[in-house]
Amino acid sequence: MSQPTLSRIPLLNLARQTAAIRPRLDAAVARVLDHGHYILGPEVVELEKRVAACCGTQFAVSCASGTDALLLPLMAYGAGPGHKVITSPFTFFATAGSISRLGAEPVFLDIDPEPSNLDPDHLERYLVACTAEEIRQIKAIIPIHLFGQCAQMDRIMDLSVRFDIPVIEDAAQAIGAEWNHKRAGSMGHCGAFSFFPSKNLGGAGDGGIITTNDTALADQLKLLRVHGGERRYYHRFVGINSRLDTLQAALLLAKFDFLDEWTRKRIDNAVFYSEQLGALGDARIKLPSIDPRGRHVFNQYTVRVPNRDDVKSALFEAGIASEVYYPVPLHLQECFAGLNYKVGDLPVSEAAAREVLSIPVDPELTAEERIRIVSSLAAAVA
Numbered sequence: 001m002s003q004p005t006l007s008r009i010p011l012l013n014l015a016r017q018t019a020a021i022r023p024r025l026d027a028a029v030a031r032v033l034d035h036g037h038y039i040l041g042p043e044v045v046e047l048e049k050r051v052a053a054c055c056g057t058q059f060a061v062s063c064a065s066g067t068d069a070l071l072l073p074l075m076a077y078g079a080g081p082g083h084k085v086i087t088s089p090f091t092f093f094a095t096a097g098s099i100s101r102l103g104a105e106p107v108f109l110d111i112d113p114e115p116s117n118l119d120p121d122h123l124e125r126y127l128v129a130c131t132a133e134e135i136r137q138i139k140a141i142i143p144i145h146l147f148g149q150c151a152q153m154d155r156i157m158d159l160s161v162r163f164d165i166p167v168i169e170d171a172a173q174a175i176g177a178e179w180n181h182k183r184a185g186s187m188g189h190c191g192a193f194s195f196f197p198s199k200n201l202g203g204a205g206d207g208g209i210i211t212t213n214d215t216a217l218a219d220q221l222k223l224l225r226v227h228g229g230e231r232r233y234y235h236r237f238v239g240i241n242s243r244l245d246t247l248q249a250a251l252l253l254a255k256f257d258f259l260d261e262w263t264r265k266r267i268d269n270a271v272f273y274s275e276q277l278g279a280l281g282d283a284r285i286k287l288p289s290i291d292p293r294g295r296h297v298f299n300q301y302t303v304r305v306p307n308r309d310d311v312k313s314a315l316f317e318a319g320i321a322s323e324v325y326y327p328v329p330l331h332l333q334e335c336f337a338g339l340n341y342k343v344g345d346l347p348v349s350e351a352a353a354r355e356v357l358s359i360p361v362d363p364e365l366t367a368e369e370r371i372r373i374v375s376s377l378a379a380a381v382a
């Protein structure tokens with residue numbers, strides 16, 4: 001008798017999510033088509049209010065992508081040629097790309113072994129070794145809340161105050177995450193979020209938002225996203241065109257009502273994986289470490305395994321998608337060769353890039369799928 005074929009489990013089942021809330025999404029789109037305010041319409045204003053409330057900040061300024069949510073504050077802080085911006089290299093390209101696009105130089109410091117975020121010890125050592133002039137050249141520090149878990153923001157903010165350098169939280173993957181009961185995006189001078197479809201709150205395309213408690217910064221960001229002008233055709237700054245479409249905002253608002261529930265399901269899936277995989281007692285599977293001082297919102301559930309690429313292939317054979325976030329740390333990217341980093345310079349980031357594998361953790365997973373994922377991963381590693 002032939003075996004029943006098992007369906008494939010994607011890394012993120014957006015089709016299932018869309019189907020579950022389809023009438024609300026359709027109604028949201030229809031409302032925008034009816035009122036026709038496609039640029040910075042009422043849904044954009046409403047979404048900004050809701051994100052600010054969710055993150056515990058006074059303001060949220062939306063823009064066209066998570067990348068621009070990093071770029072715009074860097075523009076506001078005047079980052080450019082001759083300046084440096086500190087970050088860590090185990091992240092999506094946009095973190096450093098936004099720095100380089102302005103002509104400033106990314107300074108890559110290594111991460112904690114786990115969780116994989118900027119190590120405050122490295123940050124302190126770097127800053128202490130700088131001269132006063134070198135400190136003046138540093139325009140910002142960008143810690144990343146990778147995979148949905150906050151960097152050690154209390155220590156990073158102490159250093160920010162001590163050296164008078166603004167902090168832009170790269171919270172692209174971390175809406176709703178917390179550190180010591182403070183929300184991602186509310187601890188630094190500002191926070192950058194992405195609405196890329198794979199994020200915990202994802203649109204039907206690109207989008208981003210910047211949270212802040214700084215009135216002057218919020219005002220400047222609002223100008224910079226519309227070519228730097230308060231009045232049409234009068235320009236105070238050289239800005240860019242980076243607005244969140246009203247249609248996107250309407251879809252995101254419709255999804256916003258589910259964000260808490262989706263986040264709880266992600267956390268529940270992650271707890272299940274950690275319990276089940278932990279119970280296997282297979283030392284080759286290293287589970288993500290979860291800092292009890294924070295709330296991890298699991299945009300990704302990322303294990304570390306030896307022979308990672310073989311494990312990924314075996315999972316694929318078993319019908320389970322997985323992904324490597326990220327295979328090449330940014331200090332070793334071809335486009336940054338001119339910065340003269342070499343293999344071995346940032347060993348913790350390089351080891352992470354060799355070993356990490358993210359498995360499906362999205363809220364749409366069924367109980368059967370979770371079980372299949374655990375047993376397939378165990379078999380793949382064995």
Ligand SMILES: Cc1ncc(COP(=O)(O)O)c(C=O)c1O
Pocket residue numbers: 065066067068091092094095144170172173193194195196206207208
């Ligand atoms: C850590 C990080 N920073 C920045 C970004 C950029 O966001 P976007 O893709 O919306 O431009 C992303 C999104 O992929 C990200 O994961």
